[in-house]
Amino acid sequence: MNTIIQNILVVTALVLAVAFLVKKFFWTKKASTKSCGKDDCGCH
Amino acid sequence: MGKQINVALIGNPNTGKTSVFNALTGLNQKVGNYPGITVEKKEGVCKLPRGVKAHIIDLPGTYSLNASSLDENVVIELLLNKNDKDFPDVAVVVSDVENLKRNLLLFTQIKDLEIPTILVINMADRMAYKGISLDIDVLEKELNTKIALVSTRKKTGIDDLKNLITNFRDLPTQPCLNAREIDPDYFTRLQSAFPNQLLYKLWLVITQDVNFGNVSRKEVDALDDFKTKSKSDLKRLQQKETIKRYQFINNTLKKGQTIDLAAAKDLRIKLDRILTHKVWGYVVFFMILLLMFQAIYDWSSIPMDFIDGLFASMSEWTKDHLPQGQFTNLIAEGIIPGLGGIVIFIPQIAFLFLFISILEETGYMSRVVFLMDRIMRRFGLSGKSVVPLISGTACAIPAVMATRNIESWKERLITILVTPFTTCSARLPVYLIIISLVIPKGRFLGLGYQAMTLMLLYLIGFGAAIGAAYILNKVLKIKNRSFFVVEMPNYKLPLFKNVALTVIEKTKSFVFGAGKIILAISIILWFLASYGPGDDFNNAEAIVTSQYSKENLDTETLQQHIASYKLEHSFIGLTGRAIEPLIQPLGYDWKIGIAIVSSFAAREVFVGTLATIYSVGSDEEDTIKNRMAGEVNPILGTPLFNFASGISLLLFYAFAMQCMSTLAVVKRETNSWKWPTLQLAAMSSFAYIVALIAFQVLK
Amino acid sequence: MQVTLAQLKRGQSAIITDVSSIHIPLKLLEMGCLPGNMVELVQVAPFSDPLYLNINGSHLAIRKETATHILIEITNG
Numbered sequence: 001m002n003t004i005i006q007n008i009l010v011v012t013a014l015v016l017a018v019a020f021l022v023k024k025f026f027w028t029k030k031a032s033t034k035s036c037g038k039d040d041c042g043c044h
Numbered sequence: 045m046g047k048q049i050n051v052a053l054i055g056n057p058n059t060g061k062t063s064v065f066n067a068l069t070g071l072n073q074k075v076g077n078y079p080g081i082t083v084e085k086k087e088g089v090c091k092l093p094r095g096v097k098a099h100i101i102d103l104p105g106t107y108s109l110n111a112s113s114l115d116e117n118v119v120i121e122l123l124l125n126k127n128d129k130d131f132p133d134v135a136v137v138v139s140d141v142e143n144l145k146r147n148l149l150l151f152t153q154i155k156d157l158e159i160p161t162i163l164v165i166n167m168a169d170r171m172a173y174k175g176i177s178l179d180i181d182v183l184e185k186e187l188n189t190k191i192a193l194v195s196t197r198k199k200t201g202i203d204d205l206k207n208l209i210t211n212f213r214d215l216p217t218q219p220c221l222n223a224r225e226i227d228p229d230y231f232t233r234l235q236s237a238f239p240n241q242l243l244y245k246l247w248l249v250i251t252q253d254v255n256f257g258n259v260s261r262k263e264v265d266a267l268d269d270f271k272t273k274s275k276s277d278l279k280r281l282q283q284k285e286t287i288k289r290y291q292f293i294n295n296t297l298k299k300g301q302t303i304d305l306a307a308a309k310d311l312r313i314k315l316d317r318i319l320t321h322k323v324w325g326y327v328v329f330f331m332i333l334l335l336m337f338q339a340i341y342d343w344s345s346i347p348m349d350f351i352d353g354l355f356a357s358m359s360e361w362t363k364d365h366l367p368q369g370q371f372t373n374l375i376a377e378g379i380i381p382g383l384g385g386i387v388i389f390i391p392q393i394a395f396l397f398l399f400i401s402i403l404e405e406t407g408y409m410s411r412v413v414f415l416m417d418r419i420m421r422r423f424g425l426s427g428k429s430v431v432p433l434i435s436g437t438a439c440a441i442p443a444v445m446a447t448r449n450i451e452s453w454k455e456r457l458i459t460i461l462v463t464p465f466t467t468c469s470a471r472l473p474v475y476l477i478i479i480s481l482v483i484p485k486g487r488f489l490g491l492g493y494q495a496m497t498l499m500l501l502y503l504i505g506f507g508a509a510i511g512a513a514y515i516l517n518k519v520l521k522i523k524n525r526s527f528f529v530v531e532m533p534n535y536k537l538p539l540f541k542n543v544a545l546t547v548i549e550k551t552k553s554f555v556f557g558a559g560k561i562i563l564a565i566s567i568i569l570w571f572l573a574s575y576g577p578g579d580d581f582n583n584a585e586a587i588v589t590s591q592y593s594k595e596n597l598d599t600e601t602l603q604q605h606i607a608s609y610k611l612e613h614s615f616i617g618l619t620g621r622a623i624e625p626l627i628q629p630l631g632y633d634w635k636i637g638i639a640i641v642s643s644f645a646a647r648e649v650f651v652g653t654l655a656t657i658y659s660v661g662s663d664e665e666d667t668i669k670n671r672m673a674g675e676v677n678p679i680l681g682t683p684l685f686n687f688a689s690g691i692s693l694l695l696f697y698a699f700a701m702q703c704m705s706t707l708a709v710v711k712r713e714t715n716s717w718k719w720p721t722l723q724l725a726a727m728s729s730f731a732y733i734v735a736l737i738a739f740q741v742l743k
Numbered sequence: 744m745q746v747t748l749a750q751l752k753r754g755q756s757a758i759i760t761d762v763s764s765i766h767i768p769l770k771l772l773e774m775g776c777l778p779g780n781m782v783e784l785v786q787v788a789p790f791s792d793p794l795y796l797n798i799n800g801s802h803l804a805i806r807k808e809t810a811t812h813i814l815i816e817i818t819n820g
Contacts, residue, residue, distance in 0.1 A: 006369030013374060014571050017564035024561065108773045146775055146801050276765050283764045286772050312802070313785070322789045414804045418790045427793070427804075451768065527768045527809065532795060532802040 049098045050130060051090075051209055054119060054154060055138035056147050057105035058407065058533035060166045062086075063196035064138050065102040066541055068205070075549055083118050083445075087130075092210045101130055107146075109153040110282065111252055113448045120252070123157055124245060134212035136205070138164045141171055141178075142534060144301065148187075148293045149286070152220040155189065156244040160215035162190050162208050169195040175307030183300035188216045197539065220292055223247055226285045247285075251278055312534050319408065325415050332408075336399045336437075337499055340472070344391035348476075351391075352669075355384030374570055382566025385473065385652030386559045393469050393551050396438040401546040403434075405538035413530050423510050424517025426450050426528060429459040433509060436466030437502070439554060440706040444713055451527035458516045460713060461723060464706055465509035465699065467502045469554075470647040474697050475501055477651055481673055482690030497694075504698055557705075565642055565649050569616065573657060576614035584610045616657070630696065630732070631689030631739040633677060643702045650697075680743075688742035692735040699731035746817060748782065748794070748810035756783040757815035759798075766812040775799030782815060 055061040065073070069088025076085045086102035103122065104115035111117040122128055123135070135154050139147030144165065155161050163183075171177065184191050190208050194201035208215075223243040224231045234250075235243050318324050362376040403409045409431060417427025428450045436443035443463045450456040467475075475498060483497050580587070588606045597605070611617050619641070620634030627637045639653040658671045675684035685693075701707070707720040714720075751757055759780050767776065775798045776782075785802065786795040792807040 002367060003369055006367075006371035009371040010374050010571070013371075013567050017567040020560065020564045021568075024564075107770060110769055110773070112768070112770050143801060145799065146773075149773055279764050279769065282769055283762075283772055283777075286769075287777055290775070290777060316786055316795070320786050320788070320795060410804075414786075414788055414793060414795060417804075417806070418788055418792050527771075528793060528804075528806045529768060529771050529774065529809075530804045531774070532804055534802075 050133045051098045051100045052132035052135050053102045054135055056107055059138045059140040060196055061138040063539055063542055067196050067202050068100055083115050092206050096210050098209055108150055115448055134160045136162045136164055138166055141165050141167050142174055145293055149289055152289050156219040156221055158217045160212050160217055164192050164194050166194050168193045169198045173309055175304035177302050179300045186296040188218050221289055225288055227281055315535055319411050320414055329412055339395045340392050344395055347391040348388050351388045355380055378566050378570025381655035382562055382652040385655055386562050392472055393554050394547050397547045397550040400435055401543045402538050407533040407535050410530055410532050423513040424458045425513050426455040432459055432463050433466050436463045438469050440464045440468050441709050444709045454522040458513050460710055462509040462512045464701055465505050467505040471697050474650045478690050478694055481685040482687050501698055561646055562649055562652055566652050569653055572616040573614050580613040630735045631692050633684055647702045688739050691742055692739035695738050696731045696735035699727055699734055701727035745814050748813040748815050749807050751784045753784050753787055756819055757817045760816050761814040763812040774803055775801045
């Protein structure tokens with residue numbers, strides 16, 4: 001019984017960790033619309 | 045109750061705007077980002093008299109509403125967009141009593157947007173010292189505003205300011221300058237085309253590409269007709285506008301300000317004679333750098349040793365006291381060592397930001413920019429690249445963002461591309477642990493070999509950055525106008541509160557930002573190291589027991605053999621084995637290989653990863669360092685971390701681009717995948733080649 | 744012959760007579776680099792570039808190249 005709970009907790013932690021990393025590195029890559037581009041674009 | 049006033053703090057850089065913000069909000073502040081862009085957004089809450097609350101935004105410092113950088117653009121976008129939830133009910137313009145004339149330029153611009161505006165004249169404690177006297181009543185009348193004379197250093201005037209904010213509805217909103225005066229003909233035409241719009245707003249929209257809420261798309265297109273004036277014509281009008289504004293300001297100050305030059309003392313001139321001197325300037329700068337590295341390496345070693353030991357005993361305690369099972373193992377072998385790998389950073393990060401914020405606060409950083417500009421330009425950089433390169437010793441992410449004030453795009457791009465070469469604090473734990481393993485403890489001329497190696501690694505980082513810049517400057521074909529304007533602010537004693545808040549804020553965001561990633565990675569690593577596919581892993585016990593059945597091993601040694609067999613056949617062991625041929629020529633085994641691979645998410649994972657792997661590999665409690673020292677190269681039979689492989693590893697980490705967050709920021713700042721891809725490929729292959737040569741020559 | 748800001752010597756002051764606004768960033772104008780204002784050369788960096796100036800009470804540094812686009816009339820020195 002105890003082992004099962006421990007294993008469930010391990011898997012939960014693992015899923016959370018993977019989800020966090022995926023979200024961190026692949027989800028937030030929405031391109032920003034405003035940024036200094038390659039040319040001077042009025043930034044200087 | 046319930047009503048909250050939106051207050052925007054606006055001001056030139058170096059006016060003590062942040063001190064005013066800190067004085068108003070105290071610890072009730074939070075730092076975030078503006079959506080979509082990485083400009084720092086500082087907001088806080090301030091309790092005003094009569095139970096009113098104010099929501100205060102500290103906008104990025106700017107010299108005018110004509111934005112010349114992303115940071116400054118934030119200011120104008122907020123002020124032009126009435127629908128923004130942060131649109132200020134009242135604008136507080138912070139000025140510095142010694143530079144009132146220049147500071148008032150921004151004030152008149154904001155006043156012309158017809159937003160209720162309060163003028164804060166900060167650093168009032170320096171008036172007598174500078175021989176300045178002000179007639180506040182006259183100034184209030186001429187500028188059509190209310191003035192708070194504040195000294196954040198002496199803590200005076202803040203209550204006056206709070207009262208003024210509370211009564212913001214009484215503030216007059218008449219503009220200072222009638223835009224029509226700039227060019228009557230042009231502006232009359234403009235106004236008749238958009239009768240419902242504020243003339244100055246229209247003018248701002250024409251001269252810079254910012255949209256604002258209540259001008260519909262169609263009207264903005266119609267505005268293009270007014271851009272028929274050529275760029276240089278528009279600029280001439282902007283110059284005329286500036287002259288007009290200064291005429292108004294000069295007239296105002298003539299009535300309201302007297303300066304007794306005889307009474308004025310100028311510390312700046314005396315200090316600058318030394319600090320910007322052709323020889324002494326550089327000597328002082330070098331001494332300061334030396335002191336910085338001394339602090340980071342020497343002074344922080346005491347708390348670091350303590351933290352190292354603390355986490356080792358925490359692991360042990362967890363194992364002894366929690367019920368046995370896989371989850372307990374995860375905590376003791378995965379999470380705690382992983383967390384230890386980040387907490388151990390705190391002393392060094394804190395020292396770094398302490399120095400950087402003191403250098404910024406005192407005004408010394410501008411002198412460094414001045415001293416270094418000519419030298420840096422030879423390498424295609426700007427004097428302003430020095431600030432990113434120095435902040436890069438803390439973290440490349442804020443450093444890349446700190447390039448925004450570099451006027452020339454080419455110089456800025458090169459700075460962004462080479463900044464990740466500087467030794468960031470994430471490399472530091474890797475360096476420290478490897479140095480302590482492979483470099484002898486002895487001293488030469490009073491300097492420890494270990495400290496000298498570290499200093500050398502920093503120099504190699506800077507050298508690589510400068511060398512890469514030199515090459516990029518030759519290779520990149522970008523036409524370039526080299527503008528360079530830097531203010532040389534007066535020297536100030538840093539305010540303890542400002543420095544402390546910066547150090548706390550930066551350390552916190554680093555630890556929590558990087559900490560979450562490291563925690564997640566250590567959990568995954570532990571899992572990959574504790575489970576494996578196939579019979580080899582699952583029947584490890586039986587296989588090893590039969591293997592050693594003749595040798596009569598005691599149970600403890602047998603357990604160790606089993607554990608290491610398991611690790612070798614776990615998921616992570618198999619991955620490591622797969623890449624081993626690639627890294628063997630560099631002198632690494634598969635365990636280091638895994639640490640390197642996981643380092644591509646973030647370098648600081650290296651120590652945590654090794655901690656996790658070694659902790660899984662054996663059972664007795666020990667600190668990471670001792671365990672690493674005991675590792676043996678499976679092929680050569682020598683200690684795994686010897687001089688050759690250690691140097692090779694140090695050089696690999698010095699040059700390789702192993703930080704996903706930096707790549708993401710570079711992508712955002714350059715608006716293209718081209719540059720981060722180039723960085724990743726060029727830096728990492730260079731690192732591999734250098735490490736290869738180093739190991740093959742030294743072994 | 745026209746004298747530009749790049750020719751000013753350390754410790755000398757002058758009055759700005761004209762700026763070529765195409766070559767000068769607006770930011771510099773806004774910091775007070777406008778015709779009629781006083782300018783003093785406070786310090787020069789090695790290789791006499793950049794220049795540390797006091798323009799109209801503002802202390803700032805600009806590159807020599809930029810300074811060649813600012814015409815002045817030397818008042819003392």
